[in-house]
Amino acid sequence: KVEAVESQTDVLIIGAGPAGLMAAYWMAVCGVKARIIDKRGTKVFTGQADGLRPRTLEIFDSMGFQHRVIHEGHVAVEANFWVPDEAGKLTRQGPHCSPKINESNHHNMLLNQGRIERFLIDTISKYSDLEVERGIIAESFEYDEKLEEDLDAYPITVKLRTLSDEEANPGHISKDGSGSQPANGQGRGSVLPDDWEELIQKSRLRQTKTEIVKAKFIIGCDGAHSWTRKQVNILLEGSSTEHIWGVIDVVPLSNFPDMRRLGTITHSSGTILVIPRERRLVRLYVPVQIVDSTSANRFDRSAITLEMIKSRVQAIMSPYTFDFQICDWWTAYQVGQRVAPAFNKGTRIFLAGDAVHTHSPKVGLGMNMSMQDGFNIGWKLAMVVVGAANPAILDTYNAERHPLAEMLLEFDRLWSGEFTETTDADGPAAPDKADRMVHVVEKYMDFADGLRTYYPASPLVWKVSEEEGPEAARNLIPGERFSPIxxxxxxxxxxxxxxxxxxxxxxxxxxxxxxxxxxxxxxxxxxxxxxxxxxxxxxxxxxxxxxxxxxxxxxxxxxxxxxxxxxxxxxxxxxxxxxxxxxxxxxxxxxxxxxxxxxxxxxxxxxxxxxxxxxxxxxxxxxxxxxxxxxxxxxxxxxxxxxxxxxxxxxxxxxxxxx
Ligand code: FAD
The missing domain is CATH 3.40.30.20 (Phenol hydroxylase, C-terminal dimerisation domain)
Structure with missing residues (x-):
């Protein structure tokens, strides 16, 4: 039975991943009349992002839930690079630790994206009754530009449809996750007790209905294949990489000495990234196949199996052993490095997170950047909607976040290149491999960790110089975060x-x-x-x-x-x-x-x-x-x-x- 309902809201957030939840946090804090919808029947439980950078953790601290991340997460500050020596024996280079390790009171941590979404949802509920409406898809969009200047008007019309249980819970990871493919292993054993309610809700019967929502503002946080972005004809610019990667979250059984340390292992046939995680899990990023785009027989990503990824790890790690009994999650992906030319359309439509930038997960920044986008647009929009801030500040969203997305892609190109570069099949890896990797990491360290943000001059940022603060406070540079003490x-x-x-x-x-x-x-x-x-x-x-x-x-x-x-x-x-x-x-x-x-x-x-x-x-x-x-x-x-x-x-x- 189809029920047509009509309603109004000040802000409509499409997508309840990390970016959407972060924006929703500000709506809750500032008492904005808002809604947040997601087509998935539940939040993420396993897989996808796991890396958390210092600035993100500082933000969590300011939101009051960083203690939960510390309690559950895994800190990883030193990296070791394993490369073959002249005799071809794998040898540790390192450990390498950032010279700026104590610039922040928080250090790089690893914890599953699903737990971060849990903490965000719980924090939102402390401030308001704003809840994620799940199993609801945005399907049609109209925008009346003539109403843009009138802050009391509702220029956006979106049709929402409640999905059937089957549509909302297809039983696999959504296709939206940075190009990850569906239907791979997703272990239920990892659902923690405070996430059970989500699973219970999933089994509730749904009544299919449609709703016409009129909104003053919309924030599209709907991931890499963003529906909202397509509605406003903003196309991602960039290219697709030609490499297929496998990623596995396993409890490893191995005699490799650094299995529980952050690092890389390079062999003539490729480089693996090793990321220790919570609950004895280790994530491995593994090069699986180079796609030959010119070939008639393009490699099919869905043909990749867990067994194939395991064999690749065993080959690269040899003579060390590698096996597992527990696999929490795995997938195979092929990522494009793309960015949208603009993160907004006029003054009413904003896009955040993967909706406007996609890149490889190996730099561990997608979730961080997405949340920081949501954080940035969130406070500005919330304050404008409640009449506390000048609407002109909304222009600073694109100006502040877009250059960082460009920088992210630049970093990703260099870092990913280190993993995919091929060497002579039988020869050792380039002798300076570890040095090159350290060099790339250090070059982008301030940016990646969020220690510098480079927000430009604007009504929100009164600068005297790009590089230093006014005479009274040389190191307090407008546009940068207040350095913690x-x-x-x-x-x-x-x-x-x-x-x-x-x-x-x-x-x-x-x-x-x-x-x-x-x-x-x-x-x-x-x-x-x-x-x-x-x-x-x-x-x-x-x-x-x-x-x-x-x-x-x-x-x-x-x-x-x-x-x-x-x-x-x-x-x-x-x-x-x-x-x-x-x-x-x-x-x-x-x-x-x-x-x-x-x-x-x-x-x-x-x-x-x-x-x-x-x-x-x-x-x-x-x-x-x-x-x-x-x-x-x-x-x-x-x-x-x-x-x-x-x-x-x-x-x-x-x-x-x-x-
Ligand atoms: P998403 O998390 O994709 O959320 C978008 C949401 O929008 C989804 O829930 C989707 O259901 C919903 N949606 C889409 N269309 C509609 C519609 N029409 N109507 C309603 N809802 C809709 N990042 C890191 O920072 N560190 C890492 O270590 C890391 N590792 C990764 C590993 C893998 C294998 C993958 C795939 C990603 C990884 N990432 C990592 C990236 C990270 O997962 C993403 O960058 C992050 O989830 C983006 O957040 P988002 O909120 O922008 O989008």
Whole structure:
């Protein structure tokens, strides 16, 4: 029976993979009327992505679930490259560890994509009743461009159809996963108890119905074969690689010494990537076949079997042994390196994740990039929809994320090339193989780990230079993330990483690096800033209580103070009250004042933040952080007008009360 229903929503998210869930998180946090649909009957349980980069983990920390990743995941920071020596014997080169390993408080981790989706779904449910509507496919699309300028209008019309149980749960991995092929081994043994509900839902009876949804905005997070992208005629540009790869997640039985270490094994017939995972699983990426595109008999990917992949591993690893009893998941894939020329169509339609960039999984970045796309468009769109931010900020989504996708493809081409390059069939691998691999990794390390983002100048990013921050804070570069430090709380003595302190809760933050407030002149500067922020100085306008907050917040801006004096030599109450506001119910703002001091009981709390940020320990500095912890503006404590101008360009002022 077909029921036609009509409805309206402010934001419609198509696809509930990592990118869509990340965007949905912001809708939940900011109280946006939104929906998220996915044609699959359940989320992912096994397979697909597993690599998590430091910046992604910092984001998880700001969202409050990184402890779950630490609890379940596997840390892998050192890589070993095994290559044949002159006598042809496999020899370890390494270990190689990033020289920037401690730039972030989080290190590369491995954990199945399905678990990340679980954590995202659970986190969303803490903020709102926004739930993924599964087994629903988007099928038709209309866009009325004439309505684009009217923010109250619903220019997008999408027809949704509830799929039959069979259509929604075809019993294999979706074809959308970066070109992975369906129907391969997917072990149920790996479904953890908190994922069972998903499987139970899968068996519920579905009633086929169609629904016409009118939306103000749409975010297409619908994977490599994106339906949304096709609706707006954006074509991916790039090419397909000619190699077929096998990937297996197994519990290996092997005498290879580095079976539980990250690394590569190179043999004359190819290179395998070894990735240790949670629950004793190891993922292996294995070159299986070079496709001869000119041949009439093109190699059929579906002809690849688990046994074939296993034999290839055994051949490359020989004389070491390799076998397994448990295979959690496996697939064979052939990937294209492609990127969309634009990640948006006008101001109402946005695309994120694999929908706009596809590449090989060996760089371990697809899930990371996709989530970071969703994170980026998510906060901007959510704040625009609730009337808290200027719609012009939506233009920065493409400007910030598109160049990174280009960089991703560049990295992937070089890195994948190292795996597919062929050598003389009987000869040893190139002697400098390991060095070349290290060189490629190091060249793209900052980008891949997310330590640098290179967001360009825009209304959201006020830059003085591409390479360094303003004089007051040389290493705090607008457009980059706020580099993490562990701080000591002034009132409590507890220590906390800034990645946890600066929560992704939708507010803008003014970070007052108050310097050494024991110095009389510096104390006066801080007090003058306090007078300005508390609007005691009537000659100027304070940015506090000036802008429309997102629903549920009293103010759109929070002030966090980090001073550099020894904590014992200053008191919490020495700071102007505006820096530690009093709430009649919750008391003083003890969480708002921190010091960059070393902590005898916590070796990570080293009191070196000001040095890392390039800030004078006496004079301090001031910065504005966007809700995604990227630096928007930096200046001196006195540059209050400039800072307010920055905020005026981004946030919407509250209407002046009528007299
Ligand atoms: P997807 O995860 O593909 O989600 C898209 C969703 O949209 C799907 O759930 C789909 O059902 C839904 N959908 C599609 N069309 C419609 C429609 N018309 N209506 C409704 N719903 C629709 N990345 C890493 O970062 N690290 C790794 O180590 C890594 N390893 C990988 C290994 C393999 C073998 C593969 C295949 C991928 C790997 N990736 C890795 C890539 C990673 O899985 C993807 O980049 C990531 O899943 C992309 O997220 P996404 O949300 O953009 O898209």
């Amino acid at each position: 562990k701080l000591r709380n002034q009132a409590e003595g507890n220590s906390k990483w800034t990645t946890r302190l600066l929560e992704s809760d939708g507010c803008y933050r003014i970070i007052v690096l108050a310097g050494d407030v024991r110095v009389e002149e510096q104390k006066k500067r801080v007090e003058a800033l306090g007078r300005f922020l508390s609007a005691e100085d009537k000659t100027m306008i304070s940015p506090l209580h000036r802008y429309v907050p997102i629903p549920g917040r009293k103010d759109q801006i929070e002030v966090i103070t980090i001073h550099s004096a020894p904590w014992k030599e200053v008191e919490f109450f020495d700071f102007p009250e505006i820096f530690r506001p009093f709430d009649p119910v919750m008391g003083w703002g003890y969480d708002d004042i921190w010091c960059d001091n070393s902590c005898t009981w916590d070796p990570h709390c080293g009191g070196q933040g000001y040095e890392k940020w390039g800030v004078d320990r006496t004079r301090g500095a001031m910065l504005v952080l966007r809700p995604d912890q990227y630096i928007g503006w930096v200046g001196e404590l006195e540059e209050v007008k400039d800072m307010t101008d920055y905020l005026d360009g981004v946030l919407i002022k509250m209407p002046t009360p009528e007299v």
